[in-house]
Amino acid sequence: MPQPPHNALGVYISIPFCRSKCTYCNFASGVYPASEHTRYVDRLIEDMRRSHAWAAQMGVDLPRTVDTVYLGGGTPSLLEPHLIERLFAALRVEFNLTADAEVTVECAPAQIADATLVALVESGVNRVSLGVQSFIDREAHSSGRLHNRAAVLSDLERLRSAGITNLNIDLIAGLAGQTFASWDESLAVLLDTGIPHASIYMLEVDEDSRLGREMLAGGARYHAELVPSDDAIARMYETALDRLTASGPGASLAQYEISNFSRPGLASLHNLRYWQRRPYLGLGLDASSMLLDSESAYALRSKTADDLKAYLEDTESPETAWLSPDRRHEEAWFLGLRMNSGVDAAALAAEFGRTRVAPALEVANRLAHDGLLVKDEGHIRLTPRGRLLSNDVFQEFLSLEADESEARPPVFESALESRN
Ligand code: SF4
Known part of the structure; x- marks a missing residue:
């Protein structure tokens, strides 16, 4: 797709x-x-x-x-x-x-x-x-x-x-x-x-x-x-x-x-x-957003209050979390695998770099060997059994590259300064 x-x-x-x-x-x-x-x-x-x-x-x-x-x-x-x-x-x-x-x-x-x-x-x-x-x-x-x-x-x-x-x-x-x-x-x-x-x-x-x-x-x-x-x-x-x-x-x-x-x-x-990790804005109670920063390759996730009184009285700011390129790469795997079209490994390498994608491909090979994933025409997809065990499959792609230093938002502070 x-x-x-x-x-x-x-x-x-x-x-x-x-x-x-x-x-x-x-x-x-x-x-x-x-x-x-x-x-x-x-x-x-x-x-x-x-x-x-x-x-x-x-x-x-x-x-x-x-x-x-x-x-x-x-x-x-x-x-x-x-x-x-x-x-x-x-x-x-x-x-x-x-x-x-x-x-x-x-x-x-x-x-x-x-x-x-x-x-x-x-x-x-x-x-x-x-x-x-x-x-x-x-x-x-x-x-x-x-x-x-x-x-x-x-x-x-x-x-x-x-x-x-x-x-x-x-x-x-x-x-x-x-x-x-x-x-x-x-x-x-x-x-x-x-x-x-x-x-x-x-x-x-x-x-x-x-x-x-x-x-x-x-x-x-x-x-x-x-x-x-x-x-x-x-x-x-x-x-x-x-x-x-x-x-x-x-x-x-x-x-x-x-x-x-x-x-x-x-x-x-x-x-x-x-x-497909395209941007969205969530409005109202308990609504999530995911917005991109084209200048830094980071993304911002935010979530609004889940208590109606707090929402109506505007007393709670949305919770926010920055997604580093490492985190976004992880997401690309577990969100992409949800779709029958699967993950396009070459497209991910172009977006996130071969070095970042290589360990994920090793995980994918192991899961393919276990019958949970299948690879065809450069796409990696869940098998029917993989779909039933999808949460276990996704877990394998989490924290592949836990470079926490990258999860801190210094890039954003500088980006913010340059815009204000
Ligand atoms: S109570 Fe929950 S599941 Fe039922 S209609 Fe409302 S939102 Fe939907």
Whole structure:
């Protein structure tokens, strides 16, 4: 896959409001009164206005041209129509959206009001991602979702009638009560919809979700005892891979990333930019940015507050960390390997130097010998087994060259001085 240019920006906008909290959710989202929506959008617009001065102060490039926008969360479709319109109008004042920009909004099925749909279309939204997770009503319900299968099918029809045909459905393998038969049924319904993009996630069990905490504590609330085993979840993922990519009527999605499948030309351009290391600006609660400094070869990562009160009252500055060329090279491996197109070793050598890339190639050779990576036509990719063990594979590329002295930011202080 050719690398698009780095001189355009992606903007991610976090909308942390939900109507109910799903049991498996580990995002900084919650159920807040609608009265907070206006204050939140006011703060977002203020952040947009300040972003150029902030980037200049930090000494990083913030392109004005924007070619992808992603409203995630949370449930952005819960924002009142006039707030959606205000947000996009402000974005267009601060940035130049390209005529063909991909503009995605995450929506919860059964929670897209008619007036909201009109506001989305009029604001230029051309892609919608639906958090379906399961087409089996009892699984969706026991996970805290508020929709059923009929509502999802009806929303797909409404979105298509409104002219939004670039659609994604998220499914999760590993929901409480899921069986191989019910997972197969969810996949069959997904394929029946003719959806051009699907994201298949494996349930994450961690301290950040109610279900995860319950499972780690060995309890039974939230149907924790009905969550399939790790082995079963891995097999469900493999089934999804087989079903979605099989040739034949209704299928023929192609996998382009560990969790993502699309019809030709309909991969998510915004999500691709994370793995292709293209710059993005995150606005709102718990939002990450990655911006480049063309003068120093360093990159800046930053993350905003994850507490709504702190965000609204503007009491916390974003956390920032500089990425040295060594760190960026590490990232190039573990982000690049996520994609089916893999890592182009020659391109990395041209970008980071042969000396830096050589030890990583030795790691890649060892992992290829173990059957986790494959090398063809100069590209290094995960094998199907490598995809299942991807976290272990990525770990091998971390701290390859732990030159901590390079991680300090003296370059930035001098770059900053020269700009002020
Ligand atoms: S709708 Fe999404 S963000 Fe909201 S609680 Fe459910 S999983 Fe979390």
